[in-house]
Amino acid sequence: MRSTAPAKAASILTVDYEDWFHVAHPAACDPAVWDDLPSDIEDDTHHLLDVLDQHNAKATFFVVGWLAARTPDTLREIVRRGHRIGLHSYFHTPPNRMSEVEFQEDLLRCQRETAAITGVTARGYRAPYFGVRDCSFSYLEVLRRCGLSYDASVLAGFLPGRGQPRAPVAPHPTDSRKPSFWEVPIPAVRIAGFPVAFSGGGFLRLLPAWFVRWSSRRVAGSGTPVVYYIHPRDLNPAGRTTPTGIVRRVRYYGGRSTTQRKLEEILRASRVLSVEEFLSTAFGLSAHEMTDEIEGLTLVSPGR
């Protein structure tokens, strides 16, 4: 008997692969001391991978290169379980805090590191902190030059200093005349004309589940896939937090006891894909463009 259940809408899940001290912590901008701090990333990531497996969901993991170099087995496990790898800079530095040369070097270093570990070439990029506003150069041009196929650094909602409230909310080619490079934004829902983000980070952790559900349906109902973004630490209510500042603690770690429940509701309600799977099924980007696995890769890993 044929099922009459309606097909689930597709949504996109992205994960920023970074540790608890890469944001908010006093040492977030000082890689020299990171090796002295305890790490939660591997336990948190294995838990997240199990949750995704239970729902047969796939995601793109945007990886901090420094962390990849220290957790190669977990990175390979992410790929082994069918997820995709993207770039999240080597030292978690946004492009608007770098020169063009520094940005390109940081990006290539991250790309070489992740490729050397996994044998897979990353196709996309997400800027740390969505930090692409007021860049002194065209960061998209650098991404293209480095062989990437998409950017996921635009948060199309209100977020002081970071959001781009007037940006389109749906995935789109950055140049409609030659659709070889794509922007995959984090969407927002308009409430009285005000664009409210809801699908990741502090928004997903702190907003009530009913609002996330309602916003997701509204965006999906307009034909736009919802792009969600989480961090492995978001699912661990007992994980470490920054030692200073209640506002920072709430902003970066608050609401973690609610996140797994919200994520599982999302995983049940929609067909959850990686960015690469979505672009290749919805827009026909070729398997070569999206899944260029390198046989016998012998890239030299940069110095640590």
Ligand SMILES: [Zn+2]
């Ligand atoms: Zn980040």
